[in-house]
Amino acid sequence: MNFAHHVGPKIHTAEHSPWEIFSDILPRDAIQVIVRETNKYAEQQMRGSNLGHYSRAHQWRPVDEDDINVFIGLVLFMGMVKLPAYDLYWANNWMLNLGMKGVMPRDRFLAILSFLHCADNEQMPQRGHANYDRLYKVRHVMDLCVNSWQEACSPPREVSFDETVVGFKGTTSMKNYNPQKPHKWGLTVWSIADPISGYVYYWDVYTGKAQQVDPRTQNNDHMGTVHWLTWDALEKAGMLNNEHHVFLMFPSPILSQYIGSCTLVCVQTEIASAWISSTS
Incomplete structure (x- = not known):
């Protein structure tokens, strides 16, 4: 029986770069949500807690889309090149010189990791509420990504x-x-x-x-x-x-x-x- 539906890529061609394809797999809408909610969570944390003298949060500055794109790229790289501790990716040892310092400082990476958020905690429905969702903190970004995958390929x-x-x-x-x-x-x-x-x-x-x-x-x-x-x-x-x-x-x-x-x-x-x- 013939399958009478389009199969394969709907928006990408051989001329598209890997970055353009990746930007549709992880769409800009999702990146913008992460930027907004990460900055909001950082503000909430610094407003409502007493930070230690040596806390990295003192050096915090709001993230933008470029920051999150670089952060995600580093996380993907860490998934392929596995080391037992984050600090080792920025080590001065010539054997471990992975070029991370030229991409993002270690403290900046760890600060983003500490405040990374995909949803507003203050708006999360409580257990027992009709809209309660165990995946509330990532659900919106997940849905944006899945919708993008379906739009990109049949x-x-x-x-x-x-x-x-x-x-x-x-x-x-x-x-x-x-x-x-x-x-x-x-x-x-x-x-x-x-x-x-x-x-x-x-x-x-x-x-x-x-x-x-x-x-x-x-x-x-x-x-x-x-x-x-x-x-x-x-x-x-x-x-x-x-x-x-x-x-x-x-x-x-x-x-x-x-x-x-x-x-x-x-x-x-x-x-x-x-x-x-x-x-x-």
């Missing part, structure tokens, strides 16, 4: 829906333990992606179990957590009733009745590529 007929564990050892009620994952402790992330290129069209963090109402009839029949997460992700990614083949790692006859013309393909990840090649 998905192929075959897409993969699966979970990933982002390693995390800090304190949060959203942390899960999964002994079958490379990272045993971390945040569970559900995503829809192209199983060939790996391009992600939808991404969300699992925040915990909740009672979910049947999305079709809004009656008292409840879907399982995984069923709901799959249906919700496909709806937000605009893939319901669009003839997609959705690769799943679990059988779901119940879910099939909710997803319109989508076809559920319950296969192991390692044979997904072969299946796609044989049906394309």
Whole structure:
């Protein structure tokens, strides 16, 4: 069956630079939110607390878009070149001269890291409120990024829906333990992606179990957590009733009745590529 939808990049061509493409993956709207909320949080902290004599906050100056872009670039670099402490990236030792000093001073980087924010804490709905969201502090920036990913590229007929564990050892009620994952402790992330290129069209963090109402009839029949997460992700990614083949790692006859013309393909990840090649 022919797939009658556009597939591939919608706004990028071979003439676009890597920076232009990255600027659409992490859109300017998201950067502007981070700039505004980081400056606001820094002001709130300096106004409401007694700073120590040697606190770096005394040297704080408001950030702009260039500061945040450089900061994110350094964080990405640190993810590829891993050292046990931040100070080592600015070390004077010739063996560790990574050029960081010419990009951003260490104290400036650490100050931004201390005040980095994506939302206004003073506006956060409290637990029990109808709009309470465990991801409130990052939700707006996450939504801006996901919308940008979907605007930049159209998905192929075959897409993969699966979970990933982002390693995390800090304190949060959203942390899960999964002994079958490379990272045993971390945040569970559900995503829809192209199983060939790996391009992600939808991404969300699992925040915990909740009672979910049947999305079709809004009656008292409840879907399982995984069923709901799959249906919700496909709806937000605009893939319901669009003839997609959705690769799943679990059988779901119940879910099939909710997803319109989508076809559920319950296969192991390692044979997904072969299946796609044989049906394309």
